[in-house]
């Protein structure tokens with residue numbers, strides 16, 4: 684038996700159900716913050732990950748690798764691939780109606796990912812224990828049933844709004860407090876947006 688790690692759910696963890704107000708499968712989740720490098724339309728060179736609600740507590744995301752994402756000639760940078768997984772795994776928060784930040788993230792790179800290819804990422808929540816969210820993801824090349832290129836496992840930790848207000852640079856925090864529409868995920872959790 685393998686040793687437990689910080690990615691091993693503890694015995695008290697439960698398999699979660701989607702929040703009653705979670706988006707239905709297939710719903711486009713959109714960018715959670717316009718300047719987010721993972722999903723924001725305004726982030727120069729960003730990944731512009733597109734994410735949809737999946738079945739149960741899962742999401743499906745797509746990321747097309749451009750020339751701005753190279754680590755070697757014509758190949759995606761592994762760190763940026765990890766960023767795509769961080770983003771997709773974070774979007775699981777939409778299904779649980781919580782905002783969570785990455786505590787621990789591991790990535791296994793199985794195949795090179797060429798520029799121009801699209802990574803189809805399926806991310807799902809395995810277990811929740813209090814604020815801790817244990818999730819996994821798999822990324823396939825150029826089709827939802829394509830060959831596996833990257834796999835990831837993560838522990839996210841639910842946080843309140845104060846995490847961002849207290850820790851973010853004042854300039855950007857003030858900008859979004861003045862215009863809450865810039866934080867789309869905050870709007871998504873309101874009862875009457």
Ligand SMILES: CCCCCCCCCC(=O)SCCNC(=O)CCNC(=O)[C@H](O)C(C)(C)COP(=O)(O)OP(=O)(O)OC[C@H]1O[C@@H](n2cnc3c(N)ncnc32)[C@H](O)[C@@H]1OP(=O)(O)O
Pocket residue numbers: 689715721769770771772773774775776777781782783784785786787813814815838840842868
């Ligand atoms: C719906 C919206 C879509 C959003 C998509 C976003 C995608 C992008 C996501 C990101 O990239 S977030 C940015 C990267 N992550 C960070 O900046 C987080 C930095 N770390 C922290 O702020 C704090 O360490 C953290 C909030 C994670 C935890 O601090 P806390 O003081 O709130 O909690 P605490 O340290 O008590 O930990 C709570 C539990 O989590 C566990 N834990 C925390 N960090 C851990 C870690 N790294 N590894 C293992 N376990 C960890 C910790 O042991 C503890 O377990 P127990 O409840 O069993 O005692």
